[in-house]
Amino acid sequence: MTKLFIATTALATVLTGAAAAETIGVSIPAATHGWAGALNYHAERTIARLEEAHPDLDFVLATTPDSATQVSDLEDMMATRGIDALVVLPFESEPLTGPIKRIADSGTWVTVVDRGLAQEGIQNLYVAGDNASFGSTAGEYFAENLDEGSKVVVMRGIPSTVDNERVEGFEGAIEGSGIEVVAMDHGNWNRDTAFTLMQDWLSRFPEIDAVWAADDDMAVGALAAIEQAGRIDEMFVVGGAGMKEMVARIAEGDETVPVNVTYPPAMISTAIEMTVLGLTSGAPMTGDFIISSELITQENAEDFYFEDSPY
């Protein structure tokens, strides 16, 4: 019965061009920092591609500066656009759980991206990065490439669960390797803060063998400080999230920046594509889809370089 229905719809679509239009709402945070900027870039790119491939699909993209605006955006989508599916990256888990639950209860397909909701079982599909593996992938590289007794400094992000999971992953991976973390502080995912922090660590420690800056913006700041101190040959710096400048340096074989760890903002593309696939093909798409963090090395750097992306 279902098959027949889908076949008929497909036929109708072929005949009339856009008969049974489905509307998909996409709600993501505004481009206030590099990673979110890339998130926006990938969302727009994917929507453009899908609109071309599926003329019968309509997309509504809303970017939001805070939780309250996102709640209003979602209400508007339901009331005025009558969306059939929602792809949402919640600005914050707690405040968005209620509104998203109401949408899911009304029978709309819900795909939640990256930041999980406070209550389980609301969404049909959950697509997210893996913060623990983000930390452990970097940690494993440190454990393999540093000698026992090596001294490393760790730059953390803004104090949050994301940051905690990453750091726990990192610490778990270097445990027992004999690597000593001499200092760990918050660089707040910010270039300027990281620059100052690194300057002060360089004054404080005569020996630093490696830096884990858990984000590429911080890695940029740290590298500038190391360069200023003329100690660029003494240590390597591993950032994260695959900023294109960093990927370019890895591709060139820069010894200071040997590898990087992904936390792909393109996961929004995964989420939108899977939602559309679920709507159009009838293939089962419910469940959790966790994108693991990969190690970018000189060999595979090309696959992670997006020329037009802002990040």
Next chain:
Amino acid sequence: MAHAETKTRRRGGSIDLKVIGPIVALIALVLIGVALNPNFLSYANITNVLARSAFIGIIAVGMTFVITAGGLDLSVGSMAAFVAGLAILTMNVLTDSWGVGLPVILVGVALALVAGLVAGLINGLLITRVGIEAFIVTLGTMGIYRSLITWLADGGTLSLGFEMRELYRPVYYGGIAGISWPIIAFAVIAILGEVVMRHTAFGRHCAAIGSNEKVARYSSIAVLKVRLATYVLLGLLVGFAVVMYVPRLGSASASTGLLWELEAIAAVIIGGTLLKGGFGRVWGTVVGVLILSLIGNILNLTDFVSPYLNGAIQGAVIILAVVLQRKTGTDR
């Protein structure tokens, strides 16, 4: 420890203490720094701290005039980010047609100064001619400039081309006789600011307006013009700070200059300038900026406290520094 000193000196002479309050706090911080880490007084560390203070410092000197004249400017941090973004974009575009060279940098520098000046002029005109409260006007422009830089950068980061960055780099990292340019620039601006505040009609007019606007007007001071001038001056100094900031990392993003306005205002108040206006002290502002920088530096040089508590330490020192001078103030 600084607190105990206050109490003993308090009986000696009240005016004396009001003046030396911030200096006492600064000396106390330096002593703590020396005690905690032997590298604290190393040439590299001193240079780092002074050079990184220059941006906020240069802006805070301008802020001293604005606050002394009874105003406030919340937009300076966003303004700095926006001006930096504008300068970087322009230099990148010019590099394509003119090639890498000094003219491109000169245009970038000129643009930063002009953009800062115009931004300050807009704030000033809205406050003086349209008559909107400074808090509201600059809160508005703060949001506008922050959005504009985010939009210009497409949510990401604007970066200066690699070769241009190498050419421009010495403006932050270079210097004469081992003293880097940002430190020299900060010193020159601070000395000029002190002279203007103390020895010119403009400085005295600022204080007069801040202390009592009506009386100032009756004394035939061009209140609106002087007010306007303080915002234009601050805008120009923001532009100048950007000229020193861009060569440091060669980039600007939505998180550039975040909270600089509050740091600048805090430095001004720690330095002894009254938040309600009427009295300003440029050298005090310089001490205030150094106090704020040193707190961060000392916290980074030690495992003294959990990094989660950095903000609490900073807050406590800010309040303590102001308590030191207010307790014995002439108005008590």
